[in-house]
Structures are given as structure tokens and as C-alpha cells.
Amino acid sequence: MMAHIPVMLVLIPLLTALALPAVNWMMPRLTQIFLKSALLFNLALAVLAMRHVVTEGPWHYWLGNWAPPYGIEFVVDAMSGTVVLVAATMAYVIALYARSFFRLDEAGLQARTLFYVLFTLMATGVIGVALAGDIFTLYVFIEIASISAYGVVAMGGGRAAFAAFRYLILGTVAATFYLLGIGLIFAMTGTLNMAQLSELLPPLMGSPAILASLCFLMLGLGTKTALVPLHAWLPDAHTYGPTPAIAFLATALLKVFSYAIYRFMYQVFGGHAQPVTAMALQILGWLAAAGILYGSVMAIAQKDFRRMLAYSTIAQISYIPLGIAIGTPAALAGAALQVISHSMTKGCLFMIKGGMHLKLHTTDIGALRGMSAIMPLSSFALAISAFSMIGLPPTSGFFVKWQLVRGASEAGFGWMVGVLVLSGLLNAVYFFRILENVYIRKPEQGGHAAESHGNLPAAGPELPLPMLAAMLILVVGILAAGIGSGWLTENVFSLIDLAGGGIQ
Amino acid sequence: MTAAIFFSYVIFWLIALLYVCGFFGMMEHSHLVKKLMAMNLMQTAVILFFLVLGQKIGGVTPISVPGLTDLDAYVNPLPQALMLTAIVVNLSTTGIALAFLIVIKKHWNTLDESEIMRRMDT
Numbered sequence: 001m002m003a004h005i006p007v008m009l010v011l012i013p014l015l016t017a018l019a020l021p022a023v024n025w026m027m028p029r030l031t032q033i034f035l036k037s038a039l040l041f042n043l044a045l046a047v048l049a050m051r052h053v054v055t056e057g058p059w060h061y062w063l064g065n066w067a068p069p070y071g072i073e074f075v076v077d078a079m080s081g082t083v084v085l086v087a088a089t090m091a092y093v094i095a096l097y098a099r100s101f102f103r104l105d106e107a108g109l110q111a112r113t114l115f116y117v118l119f120t121l122m123a124t125g126v127i128g129v130a131l132a133g134d135i136f137t138l139y140v141f142i143e144i145a146s147i148s149a150y151g152v153v154a155m156g157g158g159r160a161a162f163a164a165f166r167y168l169i170l171g172t173v174a175a176t177f178y179l180l181g182i183g184l185i186f187a188m189t190g191t192l193n194m195a196q197l198s199e200l201l202p203p204l205m206g207s208p209a210i211l212a213s214l215c216f217l218m219l220g221l222g223t224k225t226a227l228v229p230l231h232a233w234l235p236d237a238h239t240y241g242p243t244p245a246i247a248f249l250a251t252a253l254l255k256v257f258s259y260a261i262y263r264f265m266y267q268v269f270g271g272h273a274q275p276v277t278a279m280a281l282q283i284l285g286w287l288a289a290a291g292i293l294y295g296s297v298m299a300i301a302q303k304d305f306r307r308m309l310a311y312s313t314i315a316q317i318s319y320i321p322l323g324i325a326i327g328t329p330a331a332l333a334g335a336a337l338q339v340i341s342h343s344m345t346k347g348c349l350f351m352i353k354g355g356m357h358l359k360l361h362t363t364d365i366g367a368l369r370g371m372s373a374i375m376p377l378s379s380f381a382l383a384i385s386a387f388s389m390i391g392l393p394p395t396s397g398f399f400v401k402w403q404l405v406r407g408a409s410e411a412g413f414g415w416m417v418g419v420l421v422l423s424g425l426l427n428a429v430y431f432f433r434i435l436e437n438v439y440i441r442k443p444e445q446g447g448h449a450a451e452s453h454g455n456l457p458a459a460g461p462e463l464p465l466p467m468l469a470a471m472l473i474l475v476v477g478i479l480a481a482g483i484g485s486g487w488l489t490e491n492v493f494s495l496i497d498l499a500g501g502g503i504q
Numbered sequence: 505m506t507a508a509i510f511f512s513y514v515i516f517w518l519i520a521l522l523y524v525c526g527f528f529g530m531m532e533h534s535h536l537v538k539k540l541m542a543m544n545l546m547q548t549a550v551i552l553f554f555l556v557l558g559q560k561i562g563g564v565t566p567i568s569v570p571g572l573t574d575l576d577a578y579v580n581p582l583p584q585a586l587m588l589t590a591i592v593v594n595l596s597t598t599g600i601a602l603a604f605l606i607v608i609k610k611h612w613n614t615l616d617e618s619e620i621m622r623r624m625d626t
Contacts (some may be wrong), residue, residue, distance in 0.1 A: 136586055145591045147600060154604055160612025162620055165536060165604040169543055172597050173530065176523075176546045179590060180553065186583070187557050236624075 006061035006074040017120035039092040050081040051422015055187025068193040073133030078495035083130040087252040091123040098244035100464035121148040152245035163236035178220030184213035220246035225257040238310035243354035251343035258320035285325030291318035296426035305363040309387040327503040333493035341396035345388040348474040370443030386431035396481035521547035558583035
């Protein structure tokens with residue numbers, strides 16, 4: 001069994017998703033236990049796969065023992081292992097959170113089993129994208145993840161359905177761009193395997209067809225990652241979708257497309273060693289920097305916590321393409337750490353948002369006054385996540401920025417250092433405004449924040465225990481990833497393969 | 505000579521035209537069903553592109569003719585196999601989009617994008 005871990009990482013969530021309706025129909029009481037134990041098992045496998053990568057190096061798995069280029073290849077290396085581990089962790093933690101959330105949510109999601117099916121399929125797609133070793137399998141998993149994402153977003157009601165429809169249209173156009181890109185590569189080389197492409201492509205890099213395919217791939221993956229200016233779908237989908245779905249979408253799902261950009265740039269197109277790719281990476285760096293500033297500025301302008309989080313996602317997600325564009329080992333380590341850090345931080349913030357929605361019936365920033373008295377633990381989690389977003393030590397957000405700044409100055413991108421520092425300041429502006437409301441300002445007389453408790457009993461814990469547990473796991477994770485970032489960089493991220501395409 | 509090269513690629517120009525039609529149709533129309541139809545045009549154009557890549561005039565199905573091992577006589581089966589998957593993906597996106605349209609129509613009682621955008625802001 002141990003030898004088949006890479007394929008099991010994909011098969012377990014896939015089979016769980018397919019079996020879930022049957023389990024729910026026959027033994028409704030067992031549904032949750034079945035789902036959670038499957039996701040926990042998958043998480044354990046992800047840890048084992050990661051350990052294998054650290055001790056024995058990259059793991060190439062051939063489906064059915066068909067060697068590439070004929071067979072399908074799954075690859076676990078330092079970067080994909082990190083993404084898989086993050087996706088598996090987030091899937092489990094969010095499954096822990098989701099049940100209590102839906103039980104208390106007044107808007108009431110009717111088709112809960114369907115939600116869990118789509119959610120698990122989304123996890124399948126994310127893990128599959130991370131592991132895929134050929135570019136068409138990557139497309140298939142991208143679409144599995146995206147289609148289930150459209151579905152879960154639409155479960156938030158009428159507004160969400162419209163947001164999901166726009167997301168679907170843009171996402172599908174992005175997918176056709178991606179497909180055109182791989183069609184052109186296939187026409188030029190006759191293969192779809194990434195390892196083989198990296199050998200065949202260098203002499204062809206000057207040809208217009210490869211240039212066009214690079215553009216199409218960047219457009220496609222850029223739209224899916226919500227890279228500015230291709231982010232139009234994101235804010236509405238994040239605002240109206242159901243909280244647990246968005247907690248996964250904004251964390252694991254968005255990361256994996258940035259990861260796909262890394263795979264293409266360094267392991268297919270040769271990274272900075274190829275003039276054409278170096279140019280593409282430079283453009284990627286500009287767009288990412290623009291995204292960081294745009295997202296932060298727009299986040300400051302928002303009055304609603306949900307929408308603020310959506311714009312802050314646009315900003316934070318752009319750190320990963322920025323690290324990829326810089327292309328030094330330190331910057332790549334920063335990008336990989338951001339995959340971990342932002343997933344936990346934004347996941348935690350969305351969970352707190354769900355808690356606010358249940359307990360205070362508002363996500364309006366002005367109405368959060370006095371929240372620390374009603375929800376002390378959530379407020380504490382909010383403070384830690386906010387520190388991580390701003391980048392204060394010892395949270396993981398600080399070490400992300402530190403690695404990126406180190407990478408940018410090594411590679412001679414002084415202006416990127418400026419962008420990173422400015423972004424930290426802008427993040428401080430909007431997160432301190434929230435913390436001020438939560439901790440310092442007294443609630444106004446007759447303010448609704450202090451009195452309504454929703455469906456929750458006034459006595460007892462501020463939120464159901466599974467929800468609090470999920471948040472606290474992530475808070476501990478944020479601190480642990482921050483304090484342990486030196487160890488992670490040394491032992492895991494140093495194994496990230498730039499395939500000779502790092503900046504000189 | 506130039507004309508010959510142009511006409512040997514004419515099928516690709518037509519596919520590109522179909523793709524661009526889809527793209528602009530999607531941008532231009534404010535009616536959601538028309539947007540969806542334009543999106544399908546784009547998807548179909550990509551499928552045709554892949555199929556033409558594998559096509560050969562007078563090509564035969566691989567393996568089926570006994571004793572024929574000449575590579576140039578075969579139609580490349582790989583693009584067709586890939587597009588079988590892509591067609592399934594297109595089917596599911598179209599299906600889920602139509603389901604969204606039903607929900608949107610029920611909730612907003614219109615399928616006009618600019619109208620819904622206007623109401624969403626207020």
C-alpha cells in the first residue's frame with residue numbers, strides 16, 4: 001500500500017465523494033464520521049508522502065506501471081508535497097468546522113450532503129493538480145476542482161448563483177485558453193509529459209507557436225489564480241458563497257493554480273535560463289506586484305468584513321506569483337511558506353467571519369464593536385491571523401515577507417522590496433481598523449452586537465466546540481509555521497527544484 | 505506560394521474565427537444564455553483545433569489494418585482521446601451553468617446581466 005500513496009491521495013477523496021450520497025442514504029448517522037475519517041486518513045497519507053520526499057527525494061509514480069511518455073505520471077516533490085499537505089489539512093479542518101456551521105446557519109443550506117460531495121471533489125481536484133506530471137492530466141484536475149468550486153459557490157443562494165455563473169464563464173474561458181496552450185505545445189513537440197517537455201522545448205523556445213502557448217497558458221492560469229487584472233470573478237464569489245466553501249476556495253484552490261504556474265515556468269519552460277520565459281516571469285512579477293497593491297488598497301476601501309477579506313485574498317495570493325517571478329531559492333521558499341501561511345491565516349479569518357455571521361448577525365466592520373467581550377476566543381484568533389496578514393513576528397506571515405524580501409534583494413529587484421514593505425503597511429491599516437473595533441471601541445448603546453446571540457444558547461461556549469477547535473488548530477498552525485519556518489526552509493523548501501532556471 | 509501556404513492553413517483560420525466569435529459574443533451580449541452559447545462556441549473551437557492536429561488526409565485508424573506499420577498512414581489517436589475528456593468537461597460545465605441559470609431566473613426573474621448587476625448594487 002505504501003508504494004501507491006501518490007495515487008491514493010487522489011483516489012481517497014474521489015471515492016469518498018462518490019460514496020458519500022450512498023452512505024448518507026443508508027446510514028445518515030455515519031456520514032460525518034465516514035467523511036472525517038477519510039479526510040483524516042488522507043491527511044496522514046499526505047504527511048507520509050512528504051516524509052518520503054524529505055528523506056528520499058522526489059517521488060515519481062507511474063499509473064499502472066506505464067512509463068511516461070505513454071502512461072500518466074504523478075510527481076510528489078517538495079513543492080507539490082507542500083501543496084498536497086496544505087490541501088489535505090485544510091479539507092480536514094474545514095470539514096470539522098462545516099457541520100456545526102451549517103447546523104446553526106439560519107439561511108440553512110438544504111442540500112448538505114451535496115455540499116460535502118462537491119467539497120470533497122474540490123479537494124480531489126486540488127490534490128490532483130498538485131500531483132499531475134503531465135499537462136493534460138493537470139487540465140482534467142483543474143476542471144474537476146473548478147467545476148466543483150462553481151457548484152459550492154452557487155449554494156449560497158440567488159446572489160451567489162449569479163456570482164458563480166460569472167465565475168463559471170470566466171473560469172471556462174480560462175480553461176479554453178489553457179487547452180489551446182497545451183494544444184500548441186502538443187503540436188510542436190508531440191508529447192504532454194512535463195519531464196519530457198522540459199527536454200524537448202528549449203530548442204523550440206523562439207518559435208511563435210511556443211510563445212503563443214506561453215501567453216495562453218499564462219492567461220488561463222492567471223485568471224484561475226485571480227491575478228490582477230484577471231481577478232474580476234473573485235470578490236463576488238467570495239462574498240456570497242457559503243463560508244466553509246469559501247474557506248477552502250480562497251486557501252487551497254487558489255494556491256494550486258499559482259503552483260501550476262511554477263510547474264510550467266520552471267519545469268516546462270526552463271525558467272530564467274530561457275530569455276522568453278524570463279520575460280514572462282518579469283511580466284508575472286509586475287502583475288503580482290500590481291495585484292498586491294491593488295488588493296490592499298481596495299481592501300482598505302471596504303466596509304464589509306467579507307468583501308475586505310476577498311480583496312485581501314487578491315493581495316495575499318499575489319505573493320506566490322511574486323516569489324515565483326523572483327526565482328531565487330529564498331524567494332521560492334517564501335512562496336512555498338506563503339502557500340502554508342496564507343492558507344491557515346485566510347482559512348481562520350473566513351471561519352471567524354462565519355462565527356461573526358452566526359453570533360453577531362453582521363459582518364459589517366463598524367458593527368464589530370465590543371466583539372472581544374462576546375467572542376473572546378474568536379477575537380484572539382482574529383488578532384493572531386491579523387498579525388500574520390500584516391507580517392508581525394512570530395507569525396508565519398512575517399517569515400514569508402522576510403524570505404521574499406531576501407530573495408528580491410538577492411536577485412536585484414529593489415522595487416519589489418518596496419512593494420512588500422508598502423503592502424505590509426497597507427495590511428496594517430485595514431487590519432488594525434478591525435482590531436480597534438473589536439478590542440478598543442465600546443459598543444454603542446443599544447448596539448445590536450451585544451445582545452443577539454442567534455440560535456446559540458446565551459450560556460456555554462461562544463461557538464460550538466468543533467468550530468472553535470478548527471480555528472484554534474489554525475492559530476496554532478500559524479504560530480508553529482512561523483517559529484518552525486527556519487526548519488521548514490532548511491529541510492523542505494531547500495529541496496524545491498528550480499530545474500536550472502533560477503536567477504543567476 | 506504565399507497563397508498555397510495560406511490555404512493549407514485555412515482550417516486553422518476558420519477555427520480561430522470561430523474562437524474569436526465566441527470570445528466577442530461572450531463579451532458583447534448581456535443576456536446570460538447568449539453568453540453561455542458563446543462560451544460553448546469557444547470550447548467547440550478548441551476541440552476542433554485538437555482534432556485537426558491529429559488529422560491526415562486518407563489516414564486510417566491505428567492498429568485496425570493488419571500489417572500496416574507506416575506511421576504516416578495513421579491518424580494520430582491521442583488528440584481524439586484527449587478531446588473525449590474535454591467534451592465531458594464541456595458537458596458538465598454547460599450542465600452546471602444551465603442549473604445556475606434556473607436558480608438565477610427564479611431569484612431575479614431576469615437573465616439580463618446588466619439588470620442583475622444594477623440590482624445587486626442596491
